[in-house]
Amino acid sequence: MQVSLNSSILTTISEKTQTKQDTLLNKNNEEKLKEFSSMSAKELSNSYFLQFQAQISAQTTSNSSAQSALSGVISGVPSNLSEILSGLDLSSIGYNGTAIDKLNVDEASALVSEEGFFGITNTAQRLSGFVLSFAGDDLEKLQAGREGILRGFNEAQKAWGGNLPEISQKTIDKTLSSIDEKIASLGGNVLNVSA
Template sequence: MADIGNAKLQGQSFNAMRAQYAKVQPAGEKRGQGSEKVTTLEASLAMQEKTVDFLLAAKTKAKDRFATQYGLVKRGEEETRDLESFQYKGKSLADLSPEEAQTLIAEDGYFGVSKTAERLAGFVLTGAGDSLERLQAGREGIQKGFEEAEQAWGGKLPEISYQTLNKALEMIDARIQELGGGALVDVKA
């Protein structure tokens, strides 16, 4: 959580407002009473009021954020994913003939090893540019996603998945080496 002293209240930090109230001309002197006790009490009450306003605003924002997150989680749980919801060129994957499916996963097919690896690596290479740090982060992201896919699958994935992963990581590693980075050897086989 952010430091409350630096939190913004009506455009001012809490610490700045506290300092402002400490410098306020005593309210009693304004009325000709000269009572410093009244001034301290008024400043304290004003400070407490601002603190309560801040805490209520923070609580409201947090509640809204959590409600949004909860709604997204619930929506995800309620949505069921089935093969029919996935399509290729307007045709449900469930409706593909065995020949059409084989064509898609063939070496030169849209879901084949080469083209899928190119899409995976291309995403990282484009996003990272010439940054070795970003290339490494993208590489690690692909590996983490692959591990999550294994968990979701319940174990070892089909061999085509490992071939695709290896090819994509080879492309990223080649770019890392072009930029003077070291060789990375942590590819699952």
């Protein structure tokens, strides 16, 4: 009798808790809906562009940091390698291979070779392709993506503690060149974009 009474009490408490959680969730959703509905089209667009910039910036940081770390593995492991690699989600950019800090020199060299996952061409295509496919022919989006690329590159440099290795410099140049070509073909000007 005691067990069924306790079970009944627990069920009642659980149901009341769930009801309160559902009420709070609905209230939060209603508040968010009101907030979004009161935003102007310009505010929504700006929010969307900022999110896009953050995504491309994170991808650029991951790619540039990984390239730099691989260069470090090849030329002698930098003392801050684990710090550079911490927080990078390489699977988000499509890399699911051996952890970079576990690679030997030959494996690292293969990854940064011209055909390698982190080679200049493949990395530049990954970064510019993300921007170009998302932005299409929208100059504002292209410029926001370009700015995100530059921000991510600057973040990678900060993590590296100075100028990134030559491979990363060449990759960013190639990435920006592709985006700049598209902007110019649409009559845009890359000089008015700042990072």
